[in-house]
Amino acid sequence: DAKTTQPPSMDCAEGRAANLPCNHSTISGNEYVYWYRQIHSQGPQYIIHGLKNNETNEMASLIITEDRKSSTLILPHATLRDTAVYYCIVRDGYSTLTFGKGTMLLVSP
Amino acid sequence: EPEVTQTPSHQVTQMGQEVILRCVPISNHLYFYWYRQILGQKVEFLVSFYNNEISEKSEIFDDQFSVERPDGSNFTLKIRSTKLEDSAMYFCASRTGQPPYEQYFGPGTRLTVT
Numbered sequence: 001d002a003k004t005t006q007p008p009s010m011d012c013a014e015g016r017a018a019n020l021p022c023n024h025s026t027i028s029g030n031e032y033v034y035w036y037r038q039i040h041s042q043g044p045q046y047i048i049h050g051l052k053n054n055e056t057n058e059m060a061s062l063i064i065t066e067d068r069k070s071s072t073l074i075l076p077h078a079t080l081r082d083t084a085v086y087y088c089i090v091r092d093g094y095s096t097l098t099f100g101k102g103t104m105l106l107v108s109p
Numbered sequence: 110e111p112e113v114t115q116t117p118s119h120q121v122t123q124m125g126q127e128v129i130l131r132c133v134p135i136s137n138h139l140y141f142y143w144y145r146q147i148l149g150q151k152v153e154f155l156v157s158f159y160n161n162e163i164s165e166k167s168e169i170f171d172d173q174f175s176v177e178r179p180d181g182s183n184f185t186l187k188i189r190s191t192k193l194e195d196s197a198m199y200f201c202a203s204r205t206g207q208p209p210y211e212q213y214f215g216p217g218t219r220l221t222v223t
Contacts, residue, residue, distance in 0.1 A: 043214030099152040
Protein backbone atom coordinates (compact mmCIF):
# COMPACT_ATOMS: atom_id res chain seq x y z
CA ASP A 1 0.00 0.00 0.00
CA ALA A 2 1.03 3.60 -0.60
CA LYS A 3 2.72 5.30 2.36
CA THR A 4 1.08 8.64 1.61
CA THR A 5 -2.28 10.32 2.11
CA GLN A 6 -3.62 12.84 -0.39
CA PRO A 7 -7.02 14.51 -0.81
CA PRO A 8 -9.00 12.80 -3.57
CA SER A 9 -9.69 16.00 -5.48
CA MET A 10 -8.95 19.72 -5.59
CA ASP A 11 -10.04 22.64 -7.72
CA CYS A 12 -7.99 25.60 -8.85
CA ALA A 13 -8.69 28.64 -10.98
CA GLU A 14 -6.52 29.12 -14.02
CA GLY A 15 -3.60 31.45 -13.29
CA ARG A 16 -3.74 30.87 -9.56
CA ALA A 17 -1.33 28.78 -7.52
CA ALA A 18 -2.30 25.16 -6.94
CA ASN A 19 -1.12 23.79 -3.60
CA LEU A 20 -1.38 20.02 -3.36
CA PRO A 21 -0.78 18.53 0.10
CA CYS A 22 0.59 15.12 0.98
CA ASN A 23 0.98 13.41 4.35
CA HIS A 24 3.75 10.86 4.78
CA SER A 25 4.07 10.50 8.54
CA THR A 26 5.95 7.17 8.38
CA ILE A 27 8.67 8.34 6.02
CA SER A 28 12.14 6.92 6.75
CA GLY A 29 15.36 8.89 6.84
CA ASN A 30 16.59 7.57 3.51
CA GLU A 31 13.32 8.02 1.66
CA TYR A 32 12.63 10.79 -0.83
CA VAL A 33 9.33 12.40 -1.70
CA TYR A 34 8.57 12.16 -5.41
CA TRP A 35 5.73 13.76 -7.29
CA TYR A 36 4.36 12.47 -10.57
CA ARG A 37 1.26 13.39 -12.49
CA GLN A 38 -0.91 11.59 -15.00
CA ILE A 39 -2.85 13.51 -17.58
CA HIS A 40 -5.87 11.52 -18.68
CA SER A 41 -4.73 7.99 -19.59
CA GLN A 42 -1.23 9.13 -20.55
CA GLY A 43 1.90 7.73 -18.95
CA PRO A 44 2.82 9.19 -15.55
CA GLN A 45 5.15 12.17 -15.75
CA TYR A 46 7.89 12.95 -13.22
CA ILE A 47 7.54 16.43 -11.71
CA ILE A 48 9.95 16.88 -8.83
CA HIS A 49 11.47 15.17 -5.82
CA GLY A 50 13.07 16.16 -2.52
CA LEU A 51 14.66 14.74 0.59
CA LYS A 52 14.43 17.46 3.22
CA ASN A 53 15.15 20.76 1.54
CA ASN A 54 12.63 22.69 -0.49
CA GLU A 55 13.09 22.22 -4.20
CA THR A 56 12.09 24.15 -7.31
CA ASN A 57 12.30 23.36 -10.99
CA GLU A 58 10.68 24.64 -14.13
CA MET A 59 7.47 22.76 -13.43
CA ALA A 60 6.83 23.19 -9.72
CA SER A 61 8.06 23.79 -6.19
CA LEU A 62 8.16 21.26 -3.40
CA ILE A 63 7.91 22.32 0.21
CA ILE A 64 8.78 19.65 2.80
CA THR A 65 8.09 20.29 6.48
CA GLU A 66 10.99 20.22 8.88
CA ASP A 67 9.84 16.94 10.44
CA ARG A 68 9.39 15.54 6.89
CA LYS A 69 5.97 14.17 7.74
CA SER A 70 4.22 16.20 5.07
CA SER A 71 4.87 18.13 1.91
CA THR A 72 3.16 20.44 -0.55
CA LEU A 73 3.54 20.56 -4.29
CA ILE A 74 3.03 24.05 -5.66
CA LEU A 75 2.15 24.83 -9.25
CA PRO A 76 2.67 28.60 -9.18
CA HIS A 77 0.42 29.55 -12.10
CA ALA A 78 -1.88 26.68 -12.95
CA THR A 79 -3.09 26.30 -16.52
CA LEU A 80 -5.83 24.15 -17.98
CA ARG A 81 -3.13 21.71 -19.14
CA ASP A 82 -2.23 21.07 -15.50
CA THR A 83 -5.52 19.25 -15.00
CA ALA A 84 -4.35 15.77 -14.02
CA VAL A 85 -4.04 13.24 -11.22
CA TYR A 86 -1.07 14.11 -9.01
CA TYR A 87 0.72 11.37 -7.12
CA CYS A 88 2.91 11.84 -4.06
CA ILE A 89 5.22 8.83 -3.66
CA VAL A 90 7.69 8.08 -0.90
CA ARG A 91 10.57 5.79 -1.80
CA ASP A 92 14.28 5.36 -1.31
CA GLY A 93 15.09 5.97 -4.95
CA TYR A 94 16.03 2.41 -5.78
CA SER A 95 12.64 0.86 -5.17
CA THR A 96 9.77 0.67 -7.59
CA LEU A 97 7.07 3.28 -7.70
CA THR A 98 3.95 2.49 -5.69
CA PHE A 99 1.08 4.63 -6.89
CA GLY A 100 -1.86 5.48 -4.68
CA LYS A 101 -5.06 7.09 -5.87
CA GLY A 102 -3.51 10.56 -5.96
CA THR A 103 -5.26 13.91 -6.11
CA MET A 104 -7.37 14.81 -9.11
CA LEU A 105 -6.62 18.48 -9.77
CA LEU A 106 -9.18 20.28 -11.90
CA VAL A 107 -8.06 23.65 -13.23
CA SER A 108 -10.97 25.75 -14.40
CA PRO A 109 -11.09 28.91 -16.54
CA GLU B 110 14.22 15.60 -25.58
CA PRO B 111 14.59 11.81 -25.50
CA GLU B 112 11.47 9.87 -24.63
CA VAL B 113 10.23 6.35 -24.09
CA THR B 114 8.18 5.03 -26.98
CA GLN B 115 5.70 2.16 -27.04
CA THR B 116 4.04 0.19 -29.82
CA PRO B 117 1.33 -0.46 -30.65
CA SER B 118 -0.77 2.28 -29.09
CA HIS B 119 -3.79 -0.02 -29.07
CA GLN B 120 -3.89 -3.80 -29.34
CA VAL B 121 -7.05 -5.85 -29.59
CA THR B 122 -6.74 -9.59 -29.11
CA GLN B 123 -8.90 -12.59 -28.41
CA MET B 124 -8.80 -14.42 -25.12
CA GLY B 125 -6.13 -17.11 -25.11
CA GLN B 126 -3.95 -15.41 -27.72
CA GLU B 127 -0.38 -14.32 -27.13
CA VAL B 128 0.52 -10.66 -27.30
CA ILE B 129 3.82 -8.84 -27.29
CA LEU B 130 3.98 -5.24 -26.21
CA ARG B 131 7.02 -3.31 -27.29
CA CYS B 132 8.95 -0.48 -25.73
CA VAL B 133 12.01 1.50 -26.71
CA PRO B 134 13.51 2.96 -23.53
CA ILE B 135 15.65 6.09 -23.48
CA SER B 136 19.00 5.11 -24.94
CA ASN B 137 21.35 5.60 -21.98
CA HIS B 138 18.97 4.15 -19.41
CA LEU B 139 19.82 0.93 -17.61
CA TYR B 140 16.72 0.06 -15.63
CA PHE B 141 13.44 -0.88 -17.29
CA TYR B 142 9.95 -1.37 -15.94
CA TRP B 143 6.45 -2.43 -16.87
CA TYR B 144 3.37 -1.11 -15.11
CA ARG B 145 -0.29 -1.57 -15.88
CA GLN B 146 -3.43 0.39 -15.16
CA ILE B 147 -6.84 -1.21 -15.37
CA LEU B 148 -9.46 1.36 -16.36
CA GLY B 149 -10.37 3.53 -13.39
CA GLN B 150 -7.83 1.92 -11.09
CA LYS B 151 -4.35 2.66 -9.79
CA VAL B 152 -1.13 2.27 -11.72
CA GLU B 153 0.36 -1.08 -10.65
CA PHE B 154 3.95 -2.26 -10.84
CA LEU B 155 4.55 -5.46 -12.79
CA VAL B 156 8.26 -6.01 -13.20
CA SER B 157 11.67 -4.37 -13.21
CA PHE B 158 14.61 -5.43 -15.36
CA TYR B 159 18.30 -4.69 -15.09
CA ASN B 160 21.41 -6.21 -16.58
CA ASN B 161 19.36 -8.64 -18.67
CA GLU B 162 17.45 -10.13 -15.82
CA ILE B 163 14.38 -9.51 -13.73
CA SER B 164 15.30 -7.63 -10.57
CA GLU B 165 11.85 -7.47 -9.00
CA LYS B 166 8.34 -8.57 -9.87
CA SER B 167 4.91 -8.22 -8.35
CA GLU B 168 2.29 -10.85 -7.61
CA ILE B 169 0.56 -9.87 -10.82
CA PHE B 170 3.56 -10.95 -12.88
CA ASP B 171 2.83 -14.67 -12.96
CA ASP B 172 3.98 -17.36 -15.37
CA GLN B 173 1.80 -15.96 -18.13
CA PHE B 174 4.05 -12.90 -18.32
CA SER B 175 7.62 -12.62 -19.53
CA VAL B 176 9.98 -9.80 -20.42
CA GLU B 177 12.89 -9.63 -22.75
CA ARG B 178 15.45 -7.21 -24.08
CA PRO B 179 16.05 -8.87 -27.44
CA ASP B 180 18.52 -6.27 -28.67
CA GLY B 181 20.15 -3.06 -27.52
CA SER B 182 17.08 -0.94 -27.88
CA ASN B 183 13.82 -2.86 -27.41
CA PHE B 184 12.20 -4.07 -24.22
CA THR B 185 9.19 -6.33 -24.57
CA LEU B 186 6.38 -7.68 -22.41
CA LYS B 187 4.80 -10.93 -23.53
CA ILE B 188 1.52 -12.29 -22.27
CA ARG B 189 1.28 -15.93 -23.33
CA SER B 190 -2.43 -16.60 -23.05
CA THR B 191 -4.43 -13.46 -22.53
CA LYS B 192 -7.44 -13.29 -20.24
CA LEU B 193 -10.25 -10.78 -20.15
CA GLU B 194 -8.80 -9.32 -16.96
CA ASP B 195 -5.54 -8.49 -18.75
CA SER B 196 -7.34 -5.64 -20.49
CA ALA B 197 -5.54 -2.51 -19.31
CA MET B 198 -3.11 0.24 -20.23
CA TYR B 199 0.45 -1.05 -20.08
CA PHE B 200 3.18 1.47 -19.43
CA CYS B 201 6.88 1.00 -19.95
CA ALA B 202 9.34 3.11 -17.98
CA SER B 203 13.10 3.49 -17.80
CA ARG B 204 15.71 5.29 -15.75
CA THR B 205 19.42 5.81 -15.45
CA GLY B 206 21.47 4.35 -12.63
CA GLN B 207 22.16 7.78 -11.18
CA PRO B 208 20.22 9.92 -8.68
CA PRO B 209 17.52 11.17 -8.55
CA TYR B 210 16.34 7.85 -10.02
CA GLU B 211 13.26 9.31 -11.63
CA GLN B 212 11.47 7.00 -14.03
CA TYR B 213 10.38 8.17 -17.45
CA PHE B 214 7.20 6.64 -18.75
CA GLY B 215 6.05 5.89 -22.25
CA PRO B 216 2.59 6.80 -23.56
CA GLY B 217 1.26 3.31 -22.97
CA THR B 218 -0.35 0.51 -24.96
CA ARG B 219 -4.04 -0.05 -24.50
CA LEU B 220 -4.66 -3.81 -24.52
CA THR B 221 -8.21 -4.96 -25.07
CA VAL B 222 -8.92 -8.67 -24.67
CA THR B 223 -12.23 -9.84 -26.11
